[in-house]
Amino acid sequence: MDKQLSEFFKLFSNVLRLKILQILDQNEQNVSSLVILTGYSQSNISQQLKILKAADIISHHRHGKQIFYTLKDDHIHEIIALASNHLEEKI
Structure with missing residues (x-):
């Protein structure tokens, strides 16, 4: 279980992945929208x-021809919110 937990938290250690998760926490998006909202290339977003x-x-x-992405469940929202609240308390 420790290895799985470590791998899970690694998902949040990449700035672009974290930005994507925060954006998807607000609303579903397609790749084109994520490119605009993050400023990263389409290939980076897709990866x-x-x-x-x-x-x-x-x-x-x-x-239609577009694929829209969403968070799979509320747990990711809660993890991001808890981490953000923790950091805000330290400021």
Whole structure:
């Protein structure tokens, strides 16, 4: 279990993945929107989405030709909120 927990927390250690998760926490997005909102390239976004999908913390659905991504459940929202609150208390 320790190894799994360590791997899980590594998902939050990448700035772009964290930005993607924070954006998806607000609303579902497609890759084009994530490119605009983060300022990163489409290939970087796609690479990080692949990692997040493999970790089973985001899901996707197709609407026409576009694929939209969302957080899979509220646990990710809670983890980000708790970590943010912890850091804000330290300031």
